[in-house]
Amino acid sequence: MAEIKRTKNLGVHVNGGLSRAVKMAEKYKFDSAQIMPSAPMRWATRPISEEKLEPISKMHSDHPLRKILLHGVYLTNLARKDKQLFHLSKLSLVTYLNYAQKLINAIKEHDLQVEVLGICFHPGSAIDLSPEEGLERISYGINWVMDEVEETAPDVKLLLETTAGSGNVMGDTFAELAKMRERVKEKYNDRIGYVLDTQHTWVSGYNWVEDLDGVVAQAREHLGAKNIAAVHLNDSMKEFDSHKDRHADIGEGKIGVDAIKKLIAHDFFTGNDIPFILETPGLKTEEGIESELAKLR
């Protein structure tokens, strides 16, 4: 393997939880990782085993990993009218928040300089509800979750991800995401942030290719630089404004290498210390992790 330099605020989504993320970050020298501490297509209703914190105890202070983002299970839908599915969505977030707090505590205990950015999730799809009702339900759900972990996970943030907006999926505009955050109790304000996905925003009508500064200006206005915890960096298999969620490897999609180059160098992101985390299809193999990172470096 050729020698690779660590690049600040650059990372990947790692399948296999914290232990694999710690190994991969060491091997490929990236400083940010997204993980899912439980099976992505199952509800997470029971506390996550403390064993899943152990990799922290094996990290040394010079370990490259500096930022960890958790992604909620894919089933989560806080705009769901169905009571049971709504409840399971809330419980799964509670489980992840509590795990993340234990992760923060373990990091402190071991004197490591690792930041846990929060739990990123797709707010929901308003099935059987109007968009306004969906918005109301999402905010209600977030408040319920935050109340539930008020004592047990006071240091963890919930991060609303920008979506592709297909069908009834909510959160495809910055303004709508901002509304969700505005309706959350004021005391939780500092603990609600965002994750900006370059593929989802592209298919939702934010033109990274022709209007980078314009998109950044809208993000600054509606979301606020300090509230953006991370960027999911993906190219897009689908056309601009098509509302289809299909990630492509860097340079293999409709956004393209030139636009991505400008995007990751933009001072809005570099100046605000916002990490870029890849979620591209190529990451399924180690060779893919290496080559996707190499492109960005």
Ligand SMILES: [Zn+2]
């Ligand atoms: Zn994403």
